Amino acid sequence: MTVFAQPASLKRPAVREHYEETILQPVDLTSHVDLIDTQVMQTLSGLFPSGQAQIWGVTPGINGANLSQIRKMQPGDVVFFSGSKRLYLVGTVALTWHNPALAHRLWGVDDRTEQTWEYMYALTGVRGIDFPMEEIRSLLSWNPNRHIQGFVALRETDGGILKDLVGFEDSIHGSLLPDSEEPTTPPYGPSDAAADAQRRAEQGRLKKALLPGAEGECALCGRTLPRAFLVAAHIKKRAACSEEERWDLNNVAMLACLLGCDSLFEYGFVAVEEGGQLRISPVAASAPPVAKYIEEHLADRSIAWWTTEREQYYAWHRSHTFQLGALTPDQVNN
Incomplete structure (x- = not known):
């Protein structure tokens, strides 16, 4: 590719x-x-x-x-x-x-x-x-x-x-x-083992900081789930984070469930607006199973995990990852 x-x-x-x-x-x-x-x-x-x-x-x-x-x-x-x-x-x-x-x-x-x-x-x-x-x-x-x-x-x-x-x-x-x-x-060339190890270590630190116990709450759907069903999901993509941002453990990531929310956020089907309201991508309607999941678990939700300290990361996700259609020329040139 x-x-x-x-x-x-x-x-x-x-x-x-x-x-x-x-x-x-x-x-x-x-x-x-x-x-x-x-x-x-x-x-x-x-x-x-x-x-x-x-x-x-x-x-x-x-x-x-x-x-x-x-x-x-x-x-x-x-x-x-x-x-x-x-x-x-x-x-x-x-x-x-x-x-x-x-x-x-x-x-x-x-x-x-x-x-x-x-x-x-x-x-x-x-x-x-x-x-x-x-x-x-x-x-x-x-x-x-x-x-x-x-x-x-x-x-x-x-x-x-x-x-x-x-x-x-x-x-x-x-x-x-x-x-x-x-x-x-x-x-493709061989994977970078050192980089992979660093990412795994960061994921471990993040998850430990966000989920000290056996259960936790998904930041998006709000369901309380066992530890195995939750991941520490970067709000701003790890590759785009500065070293300082990667160590901002309490703000740069959130708990997201593996039952659907992590992938929906990762691929930009949902985003979090300033203030915490969940925003649904219009692209979701083209995939009925995705739209059904969103309707059942995420529609009209306000995200308690949003804070002013985390807004910079959610704003990055909205502009870089959230799925919109093609921008108009006026939107691009402004």
């Missing part, structure tokens, strides 16, 4: 128009069946039964500069969109294919390169985020002046950190790049 950075400044009128017409408003696939290869259309129809998909594309670049990067992309990869000095959108690649004619119809031609965005990809799980580039540079130990200036596959370590921030899991679909352009994914 590879993580890509996709520059797309919504301050540029053309990019804004493309974003509004093929991301904010998904593309009606049936309207373009005359330009879509039969095999591609069949695959898209299976992936998107509604007949609509959020689509983006990449130009070949001057002298084919983007080709080495786009050939790495395959279904299951993750793409972060950047612009206005932030990462503002993330999604999972559902399908990749090559179609100059469809790209020209949807987006025309880039007036700077006279190329169209013919290396196309459809996205699933699209959500708006707000990761300031200053934060990203610090998190990934980048040069303070570094910007994302071109479509690029990130280093495995950098991509893994960003993927962890938004709780993306690996998924597998089919790729429809031309055979000669079929990407290969390099195998």
Whole structure:
């Protein structure tokens, strides 16, 4: 699984128009069946039964500069969109294919390169985020002046950190790049045993601080459960915490149950508003079992675990992890 950075400044009128017409408003696939290869259309129809998909594309670049990067992309990869000095959108690649004619119809031609965005990809799980580039540079130990200036596959370590921030899991679909352009994914390297040991130790410290006894209360659903069914869940992702924040044991984490609440918070289906009111993601409605669990255990709850000291961590979770749809250009540019 590879993580890509996709520059797309919504301050540029053309990019804004493309974003509004093929991301904010998904593309009606049936309207373009005359330009879509039969095999591609069949695959898209299976992936998107509604007949609509959020689509983006990449130009070949001057002298084919983007080709080495786009050939790495395959279904299951993750793409972060950047612009206005932030990462503002993330999604999972559902399908990749090559179609100059469809790209020209949807987006025309880039007036700077006279190329169209013919290396196309459809996205699933699209959500708006707000990761300031200053934060990203610090998190990934980048040069303070570094910007994302071109479509690029990130280093495995950098991509893994960003993927962890938004709780993306690996998924597998089919790729429809031309055979000669079929990407290969390099195998992951060995795990960092020292880092794993440190994380386990931190989890132990957190759980001991939050749960000294044999039973505890889930901060989200409020149920009292045996120790084995509760975890110390980071409110702000561990990877994004400073050393000082990691040692803020009484505030940076909360007890969450393994019966559902931990995963719902981890993957952004629920968040905690300032003041403690539980907020439900609109994405939950698309998964009936998830929506049913929320309705039975979390609907209309106010979280007693919220405090002013913990608000900074809950605020981070709302802006970085909570699942919203694609942000509007005005939301991104403000």
